Each structure stands twice: as C-alpha cells, then as structure tokens.
Amino acid sequence: MKVSTLISSMKISAAGLSLQRRRLNVISSNIANAETTKTENGGPYKKQYLSVKAVNPNKFNEILEKTKTEIKITNNNHLKMDPEFLEDTKLKIPEAEVKEDNSEPRLEYDPSHPDADENGYVKKPNINLVTEMVDMISASRAYEANVVAINASKGMFRDALEI
Amino acid sequence: MINLFNKTRIPNLEKVLEAYSLRQKAIASNIANATTPGYKKVEVSFEDQLSSEMNSLRLKGTQTNEKHLSIGAKSISEAKPEIVESKTNKEDEYKSGYNNVDIDEEMALLAQNQLQYRMATRLISRAFKGIQSAIRGQAQ
Numbered sequence: 001m002k003v004s005t006l007i008s009s010m011k012i013s014a015a016g017l018s019l020q021r022r023r024l025n026v027i028s029s030n031i032a033n034a035e036t037t038k039t040e041n042g043g044p045y046k047k048q049y050l051s052v053k054a055v056n057p058n059k060f061n062e063i064l065e066k067t068k069t070e071i072k073i074t075n076n077n078h079l080k081m082d083p084e085f086l087e088d089t090k091l092k093i094p095e096a097e098v099k100e101d102n103s104e105p106r107l108e109y110d111p112s113h114p115d116a117d118e119n120g121y122v123k124k125p126n127i128n129l130v131t132e133m134v135d136m137i138s139a140s141r142a143y144e145a146n147v148v149a150i151n152a153s154k155g156m157f158r159d160a161l162e163i
Numbered sequence: 164m165i166n167l168f169n170k171t172r173i174p175n176l177e178k179v180l181e182a183y184s185l186r187q188k189a190i191a192s193n194i195a196n197a198t199t200p201g202y203k204k205v206e207v208s209f210e211d212q213l214s215s216e217m218n219s220l221r222l223k224g225t226q227t228n229e230k231h232l233s234i235g236a237k238s239i240s241e242a243k244p245e246i247v248e249s250k251t252n253k254e255d256e257y258k259s260g261y262n263n264v265d266i267d268e269e270m271a272l273l274a275q276n277q278l279q280y281r282m283a284t285r286l287i288s289r290a291f292k293g294i295q296s297a298i299r300g301q302a303q
Contacts, residue, residue: 009188016195090246159284
C-alpha cells in the first residue's frame with residue numbers, strides 16, 4: 001500500500017481548510033470595511049470575493065512525467081523515475097484568487113458627511129452585511145467538514161499502523 | 164511469485180484497503196471543493212467491478228499454463244480501483260448552487276469508508292494471527 005495515498009487525502013483536506021480560512025479573511029475584511037468611504041484608489045471600498053476553481057495539484061508531477069521520457073534506463077540497476085500520484089489526475093483541489101466586486105456602490109443620503117457629493121449622497125461600499133454573515137456561516141461549516149475529513153484520514157492511517 | 168500469503172485472503176484485503184484509501188482521497192476532494200463553482204464530484208469504482216466479476220464467474224476459463232489468456236471474469240487482484248467522475252450529472256444540481264456535491268452524502272460516505280477501512284485492517288491482522296498460530300502449531 002502506498003503511504004502517500006492517505007497522506008495526500010489529508011493534503012486535499014488541508015487545501016479545503018486553507019480555502020475556507022481565506023474566505024473567512026475576505027469576509028472579515030468586508031464586514032470591517034462595511035462603512036469605509038475612502039480608499040487608496042479613491043471611491044468607497046469595494047466588496048472582495050474569492051474566485052475559486054478546482055485544479056489538479058499534480059501539475060508538477062505532469063512536468064516530471066514529461067521529463068521522465070527523456071530518462072533512459074540503460075542498466076537494470078538504474079532506478080525507475082515513476083511518480084506514483086499520476087494516476088489520480090481526476091482529483092482536484094480548490095485554488096482561490098481574491099477579486100473585487102465592481103457593482104455600483106450603495107448611495108446613502110447624508111449631506112453632513114464629509115464625503116457627500118453635491119446632492120448630499122454618500123457612496124457607501126457595495127456590501128450587504130446579511131450576505132456576508134450567511135457566507136461566514138457557510139465558510140465556517142465547510143471548514144468543520146474538512147476538519148472531520150482530516151480526522152477520518154488520521155483514524156484510517158492509525159488503523160493501518162495497527163495491522 | 165510463490166508467497167506464504169498468496170493462498171490467504173490477505174492479497175484481496177490489501178486490494179480492498181487500496182480501494183478504500185483511494186476513496187478517502189476522492190471524498191476529501193469532494194469536501195474540499197464543496198464550495199467550488201462548477202466542480203464535478205468524483206467517485207471510486209471498485210465494488211461494481213467486483214460484482215460484474217461475480218456475475219460472470221461461471222464463464223471463467225481455466226488456466227493450466229501461465230501463457231493462457233484469461234477468459235471471462237477477472238480475479239479480484241485484477242480489479243483496479245480508479246477515480247471516475249460521478250455520472251449523476253443532473254442539470255438541477257448545478258442550478259441549485261455551486262456544483263453537484265451533496266455535503267450530507269459525502270459526510271456519510273466518509274464515515275462509512277472509515278469504518279470499512281477499519282474492518283479490512285482488522286480482518287488482515289486476524290488473518291496474520293491465524294497464520295501465526297498455524298506456524299506455532301498450537302493454540303495461543
């Protein structure tokens with residue numbers, strides 16, 4: 001049995017954990033900046049979100065596999081270069097990128113505000129607190145699910161050691 | 164290769180362990196991607212290969228020579244656990260949210276897989292104990 005099999009199931013779950021933590025960071029930043037009307041780029045703070053896509057973690061191994069064809073075995077004692085994860089190219093881990101939501105800012109009527117325009121409207125960030133809270137709960141539940149998966153892998157690994 | 168363990172169930176159980184640890188990977192991948200838009204959930208095909216073997220068992224050709232081709236059913240050692248994309252690709256599942264991962268289903272599968280793995284490891288260690296008492300030739 002390959003030890004790497006169980007270990008990499010933990011790696012996949014760890015990628016899930018890291019994704020949910022990043023989501024939580026982004027959400028915290030959105031909530032903290034829900035009233036920020038000025039940023040370095042001018043204009044109000046813009047809602048940030050994670051754009052997630054599923055990628056295969058074995059890009060490195062694929063490259064290794066390509067170079068492998070150039071390695072010739074001219075002697076039986078030569079070691080074979082054989083990355084054993086390659087068969088699992090259908091397994092994917094999430095990869096995230098922080099993006100800004102460019103939707104229109106929320107307009108609030110507050111003529112006394114220093115950032116108000118000539119009509120008395122202040123441009124507030126395009127953040128809906130309720131949406132952020134819901135996303136936050138979703139992220140923390142997804143985080144828990146990944147923790148459970150890691151614990152299951154750990155248990156299985158321990159069982160295997162007890163054979 | 165002639166091996167002390169070939170006639171026991173240990174090689175089969177090893178195969179089973181391999182399949183379960185691959186399935187663990189697939190489930191971990193599904194859970195990690197539970198919030199990834201457009202992700203397609205993956206499964207491990209293993210048991211279905213075995214059941215098709217069971218059904219075609221009576222077509223099994225006898226091999227009296229190493230060079231004979233195998234006819235009919237594969238033996239369990241030839242079954243290969245592999246990762247496949249789930250075939251339940253209903254459009255509705257994508258409409259409802261991100262992807263076709265059902266987190267409840269995955270958590271249940273996770274628990275089930277863990278227990279099955281534990282069962283297989285227990286069976287293996289029991290098989291080893293059996294061999295050990297056969298070697299000693301006496302009860303414990």
